Amino acid sequence: MNYIDGFRDPDVAAQFVRLIAEQGRELAANGRHMHIMEVCGSHTMAIGRYGIRQLLPANVELISGPGCPVCVTDPGYIDAAIALAGQGAILATFGDMIRVPGSDSDLTECRSAGGSVEVCYSPSAAVDLARNHPDREVVFLAIGFETTIAPVVSLVGEAQSAGVSNLSLLTAFKLVPPALRALLTDKEIKIDAFLCPAHVSAIIGSKAYEPFAAEFHVPCVVAGFEPLDILYGVHGILGQALKNEASVENQYARVVRSEGNPVAQARIAKYLEPVDASWRGLGVIPASGLGLRPEFAAYDAEKKLGVPVRPGRLHPGCLCGEVIKGKLRPTSCPLFGKACNPDHPVGPCMVSAEGTCAAYFKYGLPGERQGGGK
Amino acid sequence: MCLAIPMKIVEIRDDGKGVAELEGSRHVVDLSLVTGARLGVYVIVHAGYAIETLDQVEADATLALFAEIVQSATSGTEGRL
Amino acid sequence: MSADAVVQLAHGGGGRLTRELIEREIVPRFGSGPLRGLPDGATLPSPGDRLVFTTDSFAVQPLEFPGGNIGHLAVHGTVNDLSVCGGDPKWLSLALIIEEGLPFSVLGRILDSVRAAADACGVTVATGDTKVVARGQGDGLYVNTAGIGSAFPEFVLGTERICEGDCVLVNGTLGDHGMAVMSARQNMDFINGPVSDTGSVHRLVGAVRAFGAAVRFMRDPTRGGVATVLNEMVEGRELGILLKERDLPLAPATRAVAEMLGIDPLHAASEGRLLLICDRDSSSAILKRWRALPEGAGAVCLGTVTRDKGRVVMETVTGGRRLVDVPRGELLPRIC
Numbered sequence: 010m011n012y013i014d015g016f017r018d019p020d021v022a023a024q025f026v027r028l029i030a031e032q033g034r035e036l037a038a039n040g041r042h043m044h045i046m047e048v049c050g051s052h053t054m055a056i057g058r059y060g061i062r063q064l065l066p067a068n069v070e071l072i073s074g075p076g077c078p079v080c081v082t083d084p085g086y087i088d089a090a091i092a093l094a095g096q097g098a099i100l101a102t103f104g105d106m107i108r109v110p111g112s113d114s115d116l117t118e119c120r121s122a123g124g125s126v127e128v129c130y131s132p133s134a135a136v137d138l139a140r141n142h143p144d145r146e147v148v149f150l151a152i153g154f155e156t157t158i159a160p161v162v163s164l165v166g167e168a169q170s171a172g173v174s175n176l177s178l179l180t181a182f183k184l185v186p187p188a189l190r191a192l193l194t195d196k197e198i199k200i201d202a203f204l205c206p207a208h209v210s211a212i213i214g215s216k217a218y219e220p221f222a223a224e225f226h227v228p229c230v231v232a233g234f235e236p237l238d239i240l241y242g243v244h245g246i247l248g249q250a251l252k253n254e255a256s257v258e259n260q261y262a263r264v265v266r267s268e269g270n271p272v273a274q275a276r277i278a279k280y281l282e283p284v285d286a287s288w289r290g291l292g293v294i295p296a297s298g299l300g301l302r303p304e305f306a307a308y309d310a311e312k313k314l315g316v317p318v319r320p321g322r323l324h325p326g327c328l329c330g331e332v333i334k335g336k337l338r339p340t341s342c343p344l345f346g347k348a349c350n351p352d353h354p355v356g357p358c359m360v361s362a363e364g365t366c367a368a369y370f371k372y373g374l375p376g377e378r379q380g381g382g383k
Numbered sequence: 384m385c386l387a388i389p390m391k392i393v394e395i396r397d398d399g400k401g402v403a404e405l406e407g408s409r410h411v412v413d414l415s416l417v418t419g420a421r422l423g424v425y426v427i428v429h430a431g432y433a434i435e436t437l438d439q440v441e442a443d444a445t446l447a448l449f450a451e452i453v454q455s456a457t458s459g460t461e462g463r464l
Numbered sequence: 465m466s467a468d469a470v471v472q473l474a475h476g477g478g479g480r481l482t483r484e485l486i487e488r489e490i491v492p493r494f495g496s497g498p499l500r501g502l503p504d505g506a507t508l509p510s511p512g513d514r515l516v517f518t519t520d521s522f523a524v525q526p527l528e529f530p531g532g533n534i535g536h537l538a539v540h541g542t543v544n545d546l547s548v549c550g551g552d553p554k555w556l557s558l559a560l561i562i563e564e565g566l567p568f569s570v571l572g573r574i575l576d577s578v579r580a581a582a583d584a585c586g587v588t589v590a591t592g593d594t595k596v597v598a599r600g601q602g603d604g605l606y607v608n609t610a611g612i613g614s615a616f617p618e619f620v621l622g623t624e625r626i627c628e629g630d631c632v633l634v635n636g637t638l639g640d641h642g643m644a645v646m647s648a649r650q651n652m653d654f655i656n657g658p659v660s661d662t663g664s665v666h667r668l669v670g671a672v673r674a675f676g677a678a679v680r681f682m683r684d685p686t687r688g689g690v691a692t693v694l695n696e697m698v699e700g701r702e703l704g705i706l707l708k709e710r711d712l713p714l715a716p717a718t719r720a721v722a723e724m725l726g727i728d729p730l731h732a733a734s735e736g737r738l739l740l741i742c743d744r745d746s747s748s749a750i751l752k753r754w755r756a757l758p759e760g761a762g763a764v765c766l767g768t769v770t771r772d773k774g775r776v777v778m779e780t781v782t783g784g785r786r787l788v789d790v791p792r793g794e795l796l797p798r799i800c
């Protein structure tokens with residue numbers, strides 16, 4: 010596959026592993042242990058899929074962050090979606106949401122109980138659904154970070170052009186930079202560098218990380234999701250660390266521009282405005298979410314259908330919040346693999362397609378080194 | 384959160400959407416979020432939308448860099464980038 | 465009957481219309497052999513010392529997908545189950561539950577496929593049944609087939625026979641059926657997408673009779689993909705399986721669409737594949753036999769049996785290893 014296989018070359022991977030080992034030794038000689046937060050759930054999954062953690066030296070640790078839009082969504086969001094299905098709405102959703110626990114139930118159970126839940130690969134499918142069911146409201150479960158926000162919010166324009174009015178969005182859009190700031194200002198979280206997301210960066214631009222590099226003196230390397238991208242990214246971070254540098258390095262220049270994608274940014278700004286958002290594990294972060302502007306209230310499911318999203322109940326004992334912040338390794342959670350597993354998830358980290366715990370459960374080899382450290 | 388892969392545009396339809404191809408499989412993608420999407424250009428496709436175009440010059444440069452890394456290893460001159 | 469005639473409830477009522485449906489759709493395709501005269505049951509010669517018996521039901525959406533339809537699946541699925549138990553498939557029963565409103569044109573195509581597949585596998589549809597359920601109660605068509613075969617005496621099959629050092633062989637590319645069905649579903653319009661591998665493995669089984677006890681175990685990976693079968697094979701034992709990612713045979717379209725939708729091909733169903741565990745010394749010879757058959761042209765060794773704790777592990781292209789877990793829940797496209 011063009012521009013994919015080349016970034017999976019085993020010989021290049023082996024060489025990066027050697028170079029990183031050398032860098033690790035040099036850091037160790039100075040008593041240094043690197044905590045690299047890979048913010049994005051797609052990075053977490055790719056790292057798991059390719060077994061990258063085990064290839065790194067013991068003093069270079071990859072910590073998963075809150076970059077799983079499903080995992081950071083409050084269970085109350087699922088509760089609201091279920092309530093809407095109960096009112097007769099057709100829920101159109103990405104497959105990722107289908108088993109995420111709400112306070113009491115999830116969308117799979119909702120569907121078994123007769124709720125209409127349609128899985129879509131692309132949000133455009135929701136417009137067709139609305140056209141084919143003119144007597145029912147179609148609600149698209151609009152979650153995601155900047156990469157997904159631009160395609161999903163396009164639904165509003167598409168519905169308007171198609172003259173479709175029985176379509177609305179239940180929004181839980183979140184923004185990455187405010188979350189990074191919240192993580193960096195949390196004294197209990199140790200972050201030495203960020204492996205920055207590939208496709209969120211395509212939208213917001215590599216420049217978006219400059220304030221963090223400057224203010225908090227952390228290297229920020231933008232890396233793609235292929236295994237060589239990740240290894241190259243780690244190599245770049247360690248290189249900066251060895252020189253005590255902290256700058257933004259865009260290693261995914263084949264896709265990410267410094268300014269990002271202005272067309273996508275403009276579309277987002279047209280339909281959406283900043284709102285405070287509640288992040289599981291991080292609490293409420295001001296202006297960290299996006300909601301539909303008042304002039305588009307007709308497409309805002311909460312307003313249109315009178316089902317506000319309220320905070321839901323977390324399962325007692327669920328430590329997803331700690332995992333999301335990178336403070337707890339999944340394997341250190343007392344519930345991991347026992348009370349909490351993919352068949353019976355306690356929290357979203359275990360069941361989300363990109364959840365940290367799901368990645369560890371799915372790909373991780375117990376008993377082997379997982380990124381070094383504890 | 385951003386499963387997206389590079390696909391090549393092989394057709395641009397009258398309605399402005401593109402047909403993008405990977406390994407012979409084709410899929411209709413929305414091109415309204417990118418500029419410069421022409422026949423032969425690769426786009427990064429997420430949830431049926433092109434979110435950016437792939438800069439082939441940059442891509443090839445990165446691949447060339449990787450090839451050099453392996454070269455310098457096999458020729459015994461291991462160095463850092 | 466007009467071109468857009470559909471099945472009605474009365475076609476299942478047992479009266480004149482039922483007779484008509486049987487006369488038009490069943491008798492011409494299956495009415496010779498044991499079904500001649502439409503007896504209530506088939507009286508058949510005993511197939512030898514021991515017989516192999518299996519049943520399977522088929523529910524798939526869409527009914528027709530790239531590479532085949534539910535009719536192909538219904539024959540291949542049961543023939544394959546008989547085969548992997550070390551049986552020589554002989555007879556099938558065919559039960560149809562038809563939803564009111566199914567076009568006769570669709571039913572006809574599916575039954576043509578059943579006949580063609582049965583002929584190709586050398587099996588006979590010996591008995592059957594049709595029912596019609598009301599609109600909304602049936603998803604178009606459900607099919608059940610049961611199959612009888614005679615047990616080949618050469619095989620001694622069982623997961624307990626699997627040993628360290630054994631090889632895991634497969635006759636072709638992985639995950640094609642699962643990806644073909646997923647990509648054919650409504651919301652996704654792929655062109656030149658994945659094609660189902662629906663097919664029978666009975667000749668592949670026949671080809672390894674001569675290896676006798678060197679064949680430890682066989683299974684056809686269906687729902688849950690290769691990952692599910694391999695995990696089942698070593699579950700609870702002090703053994704594991706080590707796969708190499710670079711050796712996984714994948715059709716280009718399957719691979720591409722799996723990447724697009726975020727699906728692991730090891731979790732996607734096959735419907736024409738045989739996983740066989742054999743002792744190391746026999747693997748090259750078996751592969752050679754298989755590659756002489758069209759359905760074995762892509763046969764490869766996927767990996768080996770190791771000393772481990774009941775796990776399936778894969779060495780990825782980076783050289784790192786990761787667990788190959790069973791799929792959890794439905795296989796669904798994801799964007800994250």
